[in-house]
Amino acid sequence: MLSRTADHLFWMSRYMERAENTARMLDVNYQTSLLPQSTAVAEQGLRGLLSISELTSDYNNRYGEVNASSVMDFMVRDERNPSSILCCLRAARENARAVRGALTTEVWETTNQTWLEFNRLLKDAAFERDPAALFEWVKFRSHLSRGVQVGTMLLDEALHFVRIGTFLERADNTARLLDVKFHAVESDFYGAAEAKDQEYDFYHWSAILRSVSGFEVYRKVYRNVIQPEKVAELLILRPDMPRSLAACMHEVVGNLGLVANDQSSETLRRAGRLNADLEFGRIDEILATGLHAYLTQFLDRVSDLGVGISRDFLVAVH
Amino acid sequence: MRPTFDEMHAAPEQVRDHYEAYQRWLAQQPDGVMRARREEAEMIFRRVGITFAVYGDKDSGEGTERLIPFDLIPRVIPAHEWREMEKGLRQRVNALNRFIHDVYHGQEIIKAGVVPVEQITGNAQFRPEMIGVDVPGGVYSHIAGIDIVRAANPDGSGSYYVLEDNLRVPSGVSYMLENRKMMMRLFPDLFAGQPIAPVAHYPDLLLETLRSVAPGGVNEPTVVVLTPGMYNSAYFEHAFLAQQMGVELVEGQDLFVKDGFVFMRTTRGPKRVDVIYRRLDDDFLDPQVFRTDSTLGCAGLIGAYRQGNVTLSNAVGTGVADDKSIYPYVPKMIEFYLGEKPILNNVPTYLCRDKEDLQYVLDHLGELVVKEVHGAGGYGMLVGPAATQAEIATFREHLLANPSNYIAQPTLSLSTCPTYVEKGIAPRHIDLRPFVLSGKTVQMVPGGLTRVALKEGSLVVNSSQGGGTKDTWVLES
Numbered sequence: 001m002l003s004r005t006a007d008h009l010f011w012m013s014r015y016m017e018r019a020e021n022t023a024r025m026l027d028v029n030y031q032t033s034l035l036p037q038s039t040a041v042a043e044q045g046l047r048g049l050l051s052i053s054e055l056t057s058d059y060n061n062r063y064g065e066v067n068a069s070s071v072m073d074f075m076v077r078d079e080r081n082p083s084s085i086l087c088c089l090r091a092a093r094e095n096a097r098a099v100r101g102a103l104t105t106e107v108w109e110t111t112n113q114t115w116l117e118f119n120r121l122l123k124d125a126a127f128e129r130d131p132a133a134l135f136e137w138v139k140f141r142s143h144l145s146r147g148v149q150v151g152t153m154l155l156d157e158a159l160h161f162v163r164i165g166t167f168l169e170r171a172d173n174t175a176r177l178l179d180v181k182f183h184a185v186e187s188d189f190y191g192a193a194e195a196k197d198q199e200y201d202f203y204h205w206s207a208i209l210r211s212v213s214g215f216e217v218y219r220k221v222y223r224n225v226i227q228p229e230k231v232a233e234l235l236i237l238r239p240d241m242p243r244s245l246a247a248c249m250h251e252v253v254g255n256l257g258l259v260a261n262d263q264s265s266e267t268l269r270r271a272g273r274l275n276a277d278l279e280f281g282r283i284d285e286i287l288a289t290g291l292h293a294y295l296t297q298f299l300d301r302v303s304d305l306g307v308g309i310s311r312d313f314l315v316a317v318h
Numbered sequence: 319m320r321p322t323f324d325e326m327h328a329a330p331e332q333v334r335d336h337y338e339a340y341q342r343w344l345a346q347q348p349d350g351v352m353r354a355r356r357e358e359a360e361m362i363f364r365r366v367g368i369t370f371a372v373y374g375d376k377d378s379g380e381g382t383e384r385l386i387p388f389d390l391i392p393r394v395i396p397a398h399e400w401r402e403m404e405k406g407l408r409q410r411v412n413a414l415n416r417f418i419h420d421v422y423h424g425q426e427i428i429k430a431g432v433v434p435v436e437q438i439t440g441n442a443q444f445r446p447e448m449i450g451v452d453v454p455g456g457v458y459s460h461i462a463g464i465d466i467v468r469a470a471n472p473d474g475s476g477s478y479y480v481l482e483d484n485l486r487v488p489s490g491v492s493y494m495l496e497n498r499k500m501m502m503r504l505f506p507d508l509f510a511g512q513p514i515a516p517v518a519h520y521p522d523l524l525l526e527t528l529r530s531v532a533p534g535g536v537n538e539p540t541v542v543v544l545t546p547g548m549y550n551s552a553y554f555e556h557a558f559l560a561q562q563m564g565v566e567l568v569e570g571q572d573l574f575v576k577d578g579f580v581f582m583r584t585t586r587g588p589k590r591v592d593v594i595y596r597r598l599d600d601d602f603l604d605p606q607v608f609r610t611d612s613t614l615g616c617a618g619l620i621g622a623y624r625q626g627n628v629t630l631s632n633a634v635g636t637g638v639a640d641d642k643s644i645y646p647y648v649p650k651m652i653e654f655y656l657g658e659k660p661i662l663n664n665v666p667t668y669l670c671r672d673k674e675d676l677q678y679v680l681d682h683l684g685e686l687v688v689k690e691v692h693g694a695g696g697y698g699m700l701v702g703p704a705a706t707q708a709e710i711a712t713f714r715e716h717l718l719a720n721p722s723n724y725i726a727q728p729t730l731s732l733s734t735c736p737t738y739v740e741k742g743i744a745p746r747h748i749d750l751r752p753f754v755l756s757g758k759t760v761q762m763v764p765g766g767l768t769r770v771a772l773k774e775g776s777l778v779v780n781s782s783q784g785g786g787t788k789d790t791w792v793l794e795s
Contacts, residue, residue, distance in 0.1 A: 002572050003583045097367065098548045101561035105366075112367045157585060261586050313585045 006098045006161045007314035012095035012111065013149070013165035019088035020142035023232050025049060025180075026075055026085075027135035028211040035069060035203060046071045052176040053083055057116035072131065075123055076285040084123070085138055092145075104152040107145070112160040159257040167255075170184065171248035172302050177211055177294045178235055205231045232291060233283040245276040245298065252305070259313060267308030275300050323470035323733040324745055325393060327786045333743045336396040336793055339512050344391075352390060355504045356738065359388055362503070363745075368496050370551045387786035388497060389737045390504070393748060393768040398762055400515075400792045403466070403478060403752070406661030407762065409652060409753045411462045413482060416655040418458040418639050422448045432654050433647050441644070442692065443637030445600065447607060451624050454531040455758065458633040459640075461524070461595075463488025463766075466662070469730035476733055479663045480626035481749065483648070485640040486632060487597050490767040490787075491753050492555035495520060495562075497789040513794035515764035520753070521562035524595075528563075531629050532592045539592035542582065544573070546598045546614045551782075556597050570602075575618030580628045593629045594619075600634050642691045642725045643669060665730060671722035671749060679726040680717070683710050686726040687777075688717065701777055703729050732777055735788065737770055747771045749779050750790065765791035 029049055033042055046066050050056045055074075058081065063070045077086045092169055093115035100108045118138075122129065127134045146166065153159045205226050209215040214234060222230050222239070239246045253275045286294045327339040333341045361368075369383035395403075420427050421438055422445075428435045438444055443567040463484040468476040498517050502509055525541065545556035547569050560567035572582050573591065581588035596603065602612040607620040622628045631713050638644065646667040649660040650681030668675040668686070679686060690698040700713040715726050734745035752766030768788040769779035 001585050002566055002568060003585055004569065004572050005566070006585045094548075097553075097557075099557075099567070100367070101543075101557040101567045108367065109365050113365050116364060161585075260583060 001157045003314055005102050006157065007008060008095040008099040009102065009158055010037060010162045010165040010314060012092050013162045014169040015088045015092035015147050016142050017166050017169040018083065018173065019085045019092065020072065020073060020139055021170070022085050022088065023135040023138035024211045025177060026072065027132060028207045030131050031210070032203065032207050041107050042068065048180050050063060052180050055081065055083060076127060086118065089118050102158050106148045106152045110148045114145070155260055160259045161288040163255045164252055165250040168302060168306060169244060171245050171252065174212060174235055174243050174245055174248065175295045175298050177208055178232065180208065201228065202226055214241065214243065217241060229283055229287060232287065236286065237278060237281055239279070249275040249278055261312065264299065264312040267305065267312050270308060271305055272304070320731050321470035321472050321474060323468060323476035323729060325733055325735040325748070336394050337688065340394065343508055352738070356390060356424065359390070359500055359504060362500065363388065368554055370521055370554065372461065386493060386781045387772060388500065389786050389788045391738065391743070391768055392501065392789040392791045393735050394791045394793060397764065397793050397795055402661065404762065407464055407752055407754050408760050409656065409658060409661050410464065410480065410648065411459065411756055411760060413652040413655050414462070414485060414639050414648065415456070415458050415756060417651045418636055419456045421638055422635060427651065427654055430654065432650050437643060438638060440639055441548045441638050443635070443641055445635035447620060447624070448635040452626070453633050454533065454629055457531060457756050459485035459636045460527055460531060460631045460756050461488060462756070463490065463751045464754060466750045466752065467730060468733035472734065477663060479665045479730065481665060483640040483645065485636040486599065488753065489552040489555055490751055491520060492558040493787050494765065494767040494790065497787055515792040515794050518765040521559060521765065523755050523761045524559065525563040527755040527761065528593045528595055528631055530757035531631060533626055533629055535783070536592045540590060541593040542568045542597065543599065544568055544570070544593050544594050544596040546602065552597065568612065570615045573616040573617060573619070575622050578622050578625050578627050580616070580619060580622050582636040591628060593631060595631045600637065603634065629659050642689055663726045668726040670717060670724040670726060676721050680714065683714060685729060687729050688713065688724050688726045691723050691725060701729065704775065735770065737772070739772065744774070747777050747779065748788065765790040
């Protein structure tokens with residue numbers, strides 16, 4: 001397969017996954033904002049959201065004051081924010097369009113339709129009317145994209161690169177979500193001694209669970225009250241939780257192995273190492289290191305993998 | 319009153335035989351159904367992304383991608399007419415390929431005094447790089463699009479004329495295929511009741527043609543489609559054909575030349591390429607040989623090509639034969655190379671480089687169609703009867719400044735076909751572009767792309783100028 005084609009496929013699915021995760025994150029924030037909370041706490045949440053997306057300074061330069069409607073605008077439909085849902089859906093569609101010949105008709109039409117429809121929804125003020133419904137819609141379009149990919153594409157390189165893009169992006173996004181509290185209050189999750197803080201903690205961690213569709217899963221797996229370290233374990237180490245870091249890396253490694261070429265051994269080794277760390281890691285060790293420190297390091301390693309994949313498979317060697 | 323010819327109606331209330339079945343069906347359609355189908359068609363075209371980019375349109379996002387209007391009423395060609403046309407197309411394309419070979423080899427046709435030498439060597443599309451280069455099978459224009467119109471005769475009958483040969487990178491075939499798909503989806507019952515010749519095997523024929531012209535000694539040739547990229551107006555078609563043939567769609571940046579061979583960069587390292595169906599003009603193919611500022615092509619490509627290590631399809635230098643100033647000589651070429659009488663008519667053409675012709679053209683600007691020799695896409699032309707005095711005056715100056723840049727033809731009374739417009743169904747002018755494939759053999763699918771000028775009275779069918787398309791039916795009996 002052409003390196004350029006693989007590159008477009010990889011980014012097509014990354015952008016779709018990013019759009020979905022941004023919608024998930026915004027949805028949780030929106031749901032939380034419906035709970036009784038002080039302006040300061042609400043603002044904290046919004047700042048955290050910008051911070052985990054590494055968009056704080058970009059936002060400040062453009063909008064200044066942090067308030068819910070500006071942050072939502074910025075993250076949903078700002079054409080100048082490359083991470084906004086609008087820009088992600090456009091990028092997914094442009095990448096698909098560049099290689100539409102390598103996609104099945106269904107995959108292309110789904111991606112194209114998502115982009116056309118999203119624009120129509122924005123025009124019809126669907127977002128103002130019901131933000132939650134719009135976020136839900138984005139999530140389901142992403143589900144549909146993945147379903148159509150797996151359901152119609154030949155099990156060959158093209159699909160492998162699509163899957164690598166999806167899971168690398170998801171690993172990155174889940175790690176960021178987990179780190180959100182650190183960004184909001186600049187503290188790790190331990191030490192909520194006061195009852196009020198404990199209550200806040202419950203809502204915070206259950207919100208994170210909901211954002212990855214993991215609330216019911218948590219109950220099913222642990223049959224217990226919401227405990228921060230268990231939430232962290234579920235989202236980091238559980239191989240059977242589809243959005244956990246372990247599950248994502250497992251997919252990345254599996255698909256990378258299928259496309260391996262002469263120059264990719266170092267990238268495969270690093271991916272395998274990261275996968276092994278998750279497979280054999282323990283949550284108490286991770287928490288002893290500090291969750292934030294652990295996640296920061298994880299994000300660095302994912303980003304390093306992305307660079308390696310580009311170098312070995314995607315960017316043409318001149 | 320100028321004569322008119324309508325494809326469907328011999329007289330206002332009299333439907334031609336080959337449209338009878340359709341007319342019966344149309345009359346049975348309840349009100350509103352056709353409108354609903356039109357909307358459905360537009361929605362599907364958008365979702366599928368069958369769009370084209372309009373040059374000079376600087377809007378961002380959706381604005382640059384337009385749909386080509388699709389009309390629901392098909393253009394129907396009776397079996398006997400198509401048989402004749404097909405014979406004529408084979409003959410014409412054969413002769414044109416022979417001509418191009420001759421131009422870059424012995425130039426017998428010049429020696430015989432049939433075509434003046436300056437028409438060839440003085441032609442901007444003549445490529446001296448191709449002199450003496452042998453291409454597989456001696457075939458140059460593997461994919462030819464021949465524009466045909468039907469014009470009304472004074473007695474009310476109609477005759478087909480070739481308006482133009484497109485031997486470089488003719489486009490539009492994807493619309494032919496998509497239009498058929500759309501019609502079958504919208505009106506399956508129409509197809510059940512009539513013997514309409516299928517066209518969906520075109521990509522198969524195309525692949526077979528491309529494989530048949532691979533460099534000698536290559537058994538399993540790797541074929542690719544070379545596109546200028548996704549911002550090209552015909553990108554949809556490039557991607558579509560590559561996908562339908564199951565070959566890679568490459569851009570110039572994906573290719574490189576090493577030791578005289580062409581390779582593409584893949585996720586598993588370099589892979590040799592044998593046949594390139596290129597959808598960009600000669601000028602952009604190789605910055606080492608043609609335009610040095612081109613980033614769309616591949617450095618060294620022409621070197622590999624001249625060594626016979628890769629086939630370019632169409633060949634380099636075919637433009638020398640589809641120029642409007644060469645067009646008037648095509649009937650003579652057919653006689654010269656094949657010893658046959660031309661089956662398809664040429665439109666009488668005045669060459670403005672010729673003094674007498676120029677004078678005639680200047681005296682009759684109001685009646686003629688004047689075109690730029692190298693113009694394409696309906697740009698830079700004057701349609702005398704439709705032009706204002708001021709437009710004619712301006713054009714006269716352009717013409718006088720550079721006469722050899724123009725040719726003129728009588729304004730043909732192009733046939734019309736009933737078409738959906740704002741007010742209902744009305745006659746609109748149409749043309750036809752059949753696609754002729756030449757490899758080991760000459761092949762084509764029955765029909766072609768019918769374009770329709772949607773503006774009342776307009777003769778310009780180009781999509782860039784408000785033209786639309788129709789499905790084209792060749793009846794099998």
